[in-house]
Amino acid sequence: MKTRVIVSTSTSPMDNRSLLVVDDASRRGVIVDPSFEPEPLSRAIAEHGAEPVAVLLTHGHIDHIAGIPLMPEAEGLPIWVHSGDAPMLTEPMLNGSFLFGVEWVPIEPTRLLGDGEVIELGGLTLRILHTPGHSPGGITIDVNGGEALITGDLLFRGGVGRTDLPGGDQATMVRSLRRVLEEFDDPPVHPGHGKATTLAHERATNPFLQMWSLV
Secondary structure, X not given: OOEEEEEOOOOOOOOEOOEEEEXXXXXXXXXXXXXXXXXXXXXXXXXXXXEEEEEEOXXXXXXXXXXXXXXXXXXOOOEEEEHHHHHHHOOHHHHOHHHHOOOOOOOOOOEEEOOOOEEEEOOEEEEEEEOOOOOOOOEEEEEOOOOEEEEEOOEEOOEEOOOOOOOOOHHHHHHHHHHHHHHOOOOEEEEOEOOOEEHXXXXXXXXXXXXXXXX
């Protein structure tokens, strides 16, 4: 199977990374986590002739959903999010939009995802892993059986997601990280912030994985 995972340039002052995941053959795909400044993502959609069929969210914090109403390409698309974070799409106090001066207009999710759910788009297979800790409904997206991982705010290059926000929990974060480390060998990792990495690189260098005795 061939896919193309396109990471846009930084889409917020916090170096959010919005993604476009596309099936090479059909050009169908999903927009992942559109942030405050989604123009680079829009350009990627045009440059690659992609046909997004949904917006797929790794979690519901404002810096991962703010681009939904700003992108013409997202207009009318179904919104897919884990059930644990669905309330964030309608409650500004939960998604943190008030902290950024954003007047959030509630959005009703179209599809509530669950752990182990599989989404198929042509030759593209996306498996949903419920990996809470940063938020109650945080997910990791397994692209084509370990071809790549999209980790949202679970795992970064040299770091992990914060757990001091409402709904965050460090012990839960550790369990989610352990699950990913045990299930996968060395796929490319596309985090929600910062540069891409690999699971092997994080095993060898990530201080949080070492501190929590996960490697």
